[in-house]
Amino acid sequence: MRFSKYIIGLAGLLCATSCGDDFLNKVPDNEYTEDNYYASDAALAAGTAPLYNRAWFDYHSRSIVLLGSLRANDVYSPYNNPTFTLFTVDALEENLALAWQGLFSVVTMANSVIDNINTKCFPEVTERAKEVGIAEARLMRACAYYYALHIWGPVIIFDHNQDIVANPVRPRNYEEDVFEFIIRDLKYAAEKLPESPSAPGRATCWSAKAMLARTYLSRSGWDKVERDQADLDKCKEFCLDVIENSGAELMENYHDLFKYRHNNNIESLLQMQWYCSADGPWYAKNTLLPDLCGDAKMIGGISAWSAYNPGADMLMQYRYTGSNGKDKWETIRRDATFVTPGVHYDYICIADGGYTYDGKTSIIKKGVVGGPDDDNDGYVSEMNSPLNTYIVRLADIYLTYTEACLGNKESISGEDIKYFNAVRRRAGIDEASKVTLDDLIREHRVEFSMEYQNWYYLVDLYKWQPEKMLAYFNGQYRGYTWDELAIGPNQEITFVSKGDDWKTYEETPFGPIIEPSVKANITPGNIFLPYPETDVIQNPLLKKEPEHYNFND
Numbered sequence: 296m297r298f299s300k301y302i303i304g305l306a307g308l309l310c311a312t313s314c315g316d317d318f319l320n321k322v323p324d325n326e327y328t329e330d331n332y333y334a335s336d337a338a339l340a341a342g343t344a345p346l347y348n349r350a351w352f353d354y355h356s357r358s359i360v361l362l363g364s365l366r367a368n369d370v371y372s373p374y375n376n377p378t379f380t381l382f383t384v385d386a387l388e389e390n391l392a393l394a395w396q397g398l399f400s401v402v403t404m405a406n407s408v409i410d411n412i413n414t415k416c417f418p419e420v421t422e423r424a425k426e427v428g429i430a431e432a433r434l435m436r437a438c439a440y441y442y443a444l445h446i447w448g449p450v451i452i453f454d455h456n457q458d459i460v461a462n463p464v465r466p467r468n469y470e471e472d473v474f475e476f477i478i479r480d481l482k483y484a485a486e487k488l489p490e491s492p493s494a495p496g497r498a499t500c501w502s503a504k505a506m507l508a509r510t511y512l513s514r515s516g517w518d519k520v521e522r523d524q525a526d527l528d529k530c531k532e533f534c535l536d537v538i539e540n541s542g543a544e545l546m547e548n549y550h551d552l553f554k555y556r557h558n559n560n561i562e563s564l565l566q567m568q569w570y571c572s573a574d575g576p577w578y579a580k581n582t583l584l585p586d587l588c589g590d591a592k593m594i595g596g597i598s599a600w601s602a603y604n605p606g607a608d609m610l611m612q613y614r615y616t617g618s619n620g621k622d623k624w625e626t627i628r629r630d631a632t633f634v635t636p637g638v639h640y641d642y643i644c645i646a647d648g649g650y651t652y653d654g655k656t657s658i659i660k661k662g663v664v665g666g667p668d669d670d671n672d673g674y675v676s677e678m679n680s681p682l683n684t685y686i687v688r689l690a691d692i693y694l695t696y697t698e699a700c701l702g703n704k705e706s707i708s709g710e711d712i713k714y715f716n717a718v719r720r721r722a723g724i725d726e727a728s729k730v731t732l733d734d735l736i737r738e739h740r741v742e743f744s745m746e747y748q749n750w751y752y753l754v755d756l757y758k759w760q761p762e763k764m765l766a767y768f769n770g771q772y773r774g775y776t777w778d779e780l781a782i783g784p785n786q787e788i789t790f791v792s793k794g795d796d797w798k799t800y801e802e803t804p805f806g807p808i809i810e811p812s813v814k815a816n817i818t819p820g821n822i823f824l825p826y827p828e829t830d831v832i833q834n835p836l837l838k839k840e841p842e843h844y845n846f847n848d
């Protein structure tokens with residue numbers, strides 16, 4: 296199978312550093328082979344460091360945006376991977392194959408770490424260090440399977456690389472078994488990881504508990520008419536444990552979440568860790584910067600080629616119903632996520648007195664960290680951003696807890712929505728008096744837009760309420776663009792409906808809306824993506840019915 300070539304030992308992998316801390320430094324400095332690398336606790340910790348970057352590189356280098364954000368309709372471009380937004384991806388798509396390869400490289404590297412710790416550690420390595428190393432590997436393996444499950448549904452489970460090398464033609468496993476595998480990994484990680492990170496950015500038990508909360512919420516409604524109350528209760532239990540005991544807090548300023556100086560901040564529960572300097576190894580860098588940046592002036596003139604713009608549907612999400620019952624327009628999260636004409640940033644291009652966007656079409660801000668000098672201490676370079684990538688942060692747990700409280704109810708209020716309102720307060724918008732599922736969908740999309748997570752959340756809802764979510768997806772303005780969108784920081788977009796079928800719109804004060812030449816038609820047949828064609832050819836069982844995984848405790 297495609298990912299079998301990625302089954303490698305960790306010997307020889309360069310462990311990189313994350314902007315000033317010693318989290319990923321190579322230890323020690325002699326010549327190593329796989330058989331003598333795990334000679335001390337420090338060497339073992341260095342051996343697990345690539346799980347935070349190298350393991351994720353192939354998935355992160357481009358596919359993460361297409362799968363987590365374009366599918367969710369966060370942004371759109373008719374020139375740059377439109378098939379992911381319009382749901383016309385086929386099995387020959389290169390970036391789909393890269394995602395498959397990338398997520399299973401996380402699995403194979405995690406498996407390699409676990410096997411090496413179990414068989415190749417010197418007597419000097421403590422049992423506690425072994426437990427933590429295995430727990431880190433199982434946490435990352437669980438995260439990879441969580442994403443794969445939401446992209447393809449049934450996938451192949453394996454926990455020993457040699458098994459897949461010896462027998463690469465293997466059946467898919469049922470989704471219920473993938474959930475069980477994920478939960479077992481996360482429970483082990485929650486039990487064995489420390490409460491405090493051994494170095495900035497290292498996973499803790501709270502990282503695993505946060506992912507457990509998210510997984511239990513996912514499973515609670517997966518292929519069920521009503522969400523399972525036992526799973527909802529477990530979700531709430533883990534959410535409250537994280538909220539009350541982890542020490543994590545919401546960052547006061549939403550913009551600060553997306554500045555490199557705030558990597559591994561008090562809100563972060565788990566991040567991919569990227570090498571900052573231009574001289575670091577290619578496979579440990581955050582290379583997304585040019586894919587995201589639509590104005591090279593924002594990053595000091597370094598190459599930028601993004602053609603992505605927020606679509607009509609995403610910008611409409613920043614309108615909300617205020618406490619007076621009238622529609623209002625929020626700007627804090629919008630301006631931290633998208634650059635709209637006329638908006639000024641005092642923390643971008645600091646040496647020039649800030650940055651004011653003079654373009655006419657909105658572009659991406661989140662993930663675009665500014666130039667290399669005053670903005671980022673020299674750490675921005677060609678295809679290299681110093682910004683880490685969130686896997687889970689506390690605001691997600693706040694909304695996850697709220698949704699678990701909602702469960703199968705129509706709405707909730709009072710104590711059940713206090714964390715929901717905490718997220719809104721940080722955004723500078725009115726608090727809600729009650730919360731429905733529609734409120735949660737809107738809040739989640741706005742809070743996490745362009746963090747490459749929204750599609751996975753929406754898949755959970757589809758698996759619980761398919762008719763509702765198909766209507767929601769097909770009612771979105773997917774692929775709609777503006778010819779000249781000149782929307783200032785405090786202006787609203789006015790849409791005037793002219794039809795009941797595919798909606799068309801009059802010209803707005805901000806420019807004419809252009810319908811896509813190919814309109815999205817989202818059906819049960821294209822929610823999940825096809826398996827890459829090359830892998831199906833090598834493993835025809837990917838076309839067959841799934842089988843149950845044989846769990847061996």
